[in-house]
Amino acid sequence: MKILLVEDDVRTADLVAAALADAGHVVDHAPDGLEGLRLARRAAYDVVVVDRMMPKLDGLALARRLRAATIRTPLLFLTTMSGIDDRVEGLEAGGDDYLVKPFAFAELLARIHALGRRPPLAPAETMLRVADLEVDLMSRKVRRAGTIIELQPREYQLLEFLLRNAGSLVTRKQLLEHVWEFHFEPKTNIVETHMSRLRSKVDKGFDNWLIHTVRGSGYILRDVLP
Incomplete structure (x- = not known):
């Protein structure tokens, strides 16, 4: 699968990108929300993995902007914000799944694979x-x-x-x-x-x-x- 990783923490981004690459996926990395939005608008991805607390454009705003632009790519929040209200906010903003840091790479991969197996939605309006x-x-x-x-x-x-x-x-x-x-x-x-x-x-x-x-x-x- 082709995956977009939007994560501002360099160490986390490097570890996640390496784990996904080892599993056979192609990964593009965006260090902030605005760059993530730009990439998601320009290329087709199978899954987008997004941190919530990021510079320039936070994860919630990014998810809303993607959905407003009819970009329906499955979106997984990967974040330290673990409260029930945080999870609800993420899902209501357009997220499809929510995984809290710290996490096991095996679970992250399983969740990404599950999102990638979802049947494609109707073609988005262009x-x-x-x-x-x-x-x-x-x-x-x-x-x-x-x-x-x-x-x-x-x-x-x-x-x-x-x-x-x-x-x-x-x-x-x-x-x-x-x-x-x-x-x-x-x-x-x-x-x-x-x-x-x-x-x-x-x-x-x-x-x-x-x-x-x-x-x-x-x-x-x-x-x-x-």
């Missing part, structure tokens, strides 16, 4: 479309009426979230939580600023605007006015 706007989730290319639109990373995340919720109201709070991972209300107009930039790239020059502001509530992406 293209999002509304009217003449489309986003290729694999290449992260955005086109409208066949013309490529260049977006900054945060603008792309905003558009992807709007497209996944096309036709439904998306609130400012939802955008702060899912795009910026803020669980509080920052006293800035960060959402409005980025949304204005996104709209200027996606809608400017077209008769039918797709991104609409619902005053006092949020935004909605659809091909006709709400």
Whole structure:
């Protein structure tokens, strides 16, 4: 199997990678959550093994981002956080299994093999479309009426979230939580600023605007006015 190991502790990562390689698996290692997210988006893996406490992007946030991106690869949390609430958090964030450090390599291998034997899920969605706007989730290319639109990373995340919720109201709070991972209300107009930039790239020059502001509530992406 091809396995992605997301672990910031070098010694643990070396030991786990060596044990998996000895068992005949191919292992890619990411030293932090953001690198793990990048690799998981660019390549197909059979299993992802993730620590919870990591720099840049923690394990829970990584799992949520993967599931939000319709990446359904089985995910095993490998962590020192052993409480019942910790386990529940991990599974609810999108994890498929949870193993607490310290652990026996034999058990880790058995759990990975069990995840790898699961029947494949239905093919994940790779293209999002509304009217003449489309986003290729694999290449992260955005086109409208066949013309490529260049977006900054945060603008792309905003558009992807709007497209996944096309036709439904998306609130400012939802955008702060899912795009910026803020669980509080920052006293800035960060959402409005980025949304204005996104709209200027996606809608400017077209008769039918797709991104609409619902005053006092949020935004909605659809091909006709709400």
